[in-house]
Amino acid sequence: MTLTTVSEIYAFEGIQGVYKHASDVTNCEMEFSVYVPSSAALEMAPVVWYLSGLTCTQDNATTKAGFQRTASELGLVIICPDTSPRGETVPDDPEGAYDLGLGAGFYLDATEEPWSSHYQMYSYITQELPALVAEHFPVDLGRQAIMGHSMGGHGALTLWRKNPELYKSVSAFSPICHPIDAPWGQKALNNYLGTDVGEWSNHDACALLLNHGPIEGVQILVDQGMGDQFIEEQLKPDQLELACGMVGQDLLLRRQMDYDHSYYFIATFIEDHLRHHAQALANL
Numbered sequence: 001m002t003l004t005t006v007s008e009i010y011a012f013e014g015i016q017g018v019y020k021h022a023s024d025v026t027n028c029e030m031e032f033s034v035y036v037p038s039s040a041a042l043e044m045a046p047v048v049w050y051l052s053g054l055t056c057t058q059d060n061a062t063t064k065a066g067f068q069r070t071a072s073e074l075g076l077v078i079i080c081p082d083t084s085p086r087g088e089t090v091p092d093d094p095e096g097a098y099d100l101g102l103g104a105g106f107y108l109d110a111t112e113e114p115w116s117s118h119y120q121m122y123s124y125i126t127q128e129l130p131a132l133v134a135e136h137f138p139v140d141l142g143r144q145a146i147m148g149h150s151m152g153g154h155g156a157l158t159l160w161r162k163n164p165e166l167y168k169s170v171s172a173f174s175p176i177c178h179p180i181d182a183p184w185g186q187k188a189l190n191n192y193l194g195t196d197v198g199e200w201s202n203h204d205a206c207a208l209l210l211n212h213g214p215i216e217g218v219q220i221l222v223d224q225g226m227g228d229q230f231i232e233e234q235l236k237p238d239q240l241e242l243a244c245g246m247v248g249q250d251l252l253l254r255r256q257m258d259y260d261h262s263y264y265f266i267a268t269f270i271e272d273h274l275r276h277h278a279q280a281l282a283n284l
Contacts, residue, residue: 006031026124032079047139051151052080053148070275083104084101106179145167146167148172168280173266173269179204180207209246225256254269
């Protein structure tokens with residue numbers, strides 16, 4: 001598959017690159033970033049996928065999270081995909097709202113028109129993009145972890161639970177834990193998947209755990225800022241804690257006083273998350 005380099009910048013002895021390609025899955029051009037540590041020149045490196053939240057592109061985490069220093073130290077490749085397909089032919093929210101359409105792919109494969117022809121982010125993240133990355137970068141796809149923020153935290157939790165053979169470790173910042181019961185999630189799931197709430201449960205971290213049980217040997221790490229304005233209506237970390245407790249899933253939910261929903265919060269604790277993943281991947 002052809003890959004075009006948008007930019008490559010030297011950072012902490014590694015390369016922070018941005019790339020684009022024509023996607024057969026989303027039927028449009030997609031852009032993503034990859035940080036490759038210098039240690040990857042000696043041996044194939046483990047991978048951490050970072051999924052961003054509503055309104056974001058690959059650029060938000062790449063420029064604001066500050067993960068490069070720790071990734072270089074730990075020898076981790078960090079991949080930041082976009083949050084949705086983009087382009088003139090890609091449908092958007094008809095009212096221009098931020099929580100549907102462009103920047104709001106919710107990391108699922110849409111089945112409803114007009115979304116289904118482009119909004120195939122689940123297949124893009126789990127299949128097409130890994131194959132492309134493996135073709136062009138020194139990555140060990142036998143050692144993958146996944147993390148994300150807000151909508152991306154929802155993506156990380158659901159993609160991990162549905163694909164434990166792919167992702168050996170998982171974490172999230174301020175995830176949408178129970179989208180079936182949250183306005184953001186209800187709007188997106190209804191539009192992308194239709195009115196069958198039973199189908200929605202396949203894209204809800206709490207429902208997936210309750211319906212399919214825990215993954216043994218994996219600890220979910222979640223950081224939630226207690227000054228986050230979305231915590232009660234949209235994020236619902238207490239529901240994730242309850243679901244994990246009911247099925248026996250190991251969860252470390254850290255309630256961080258005073259922190260909000262921003263990248264200042266993420267930058268404060270990103271090192272902890274990368275060390276969490278590095279330790280899990282080193283044991284493989």
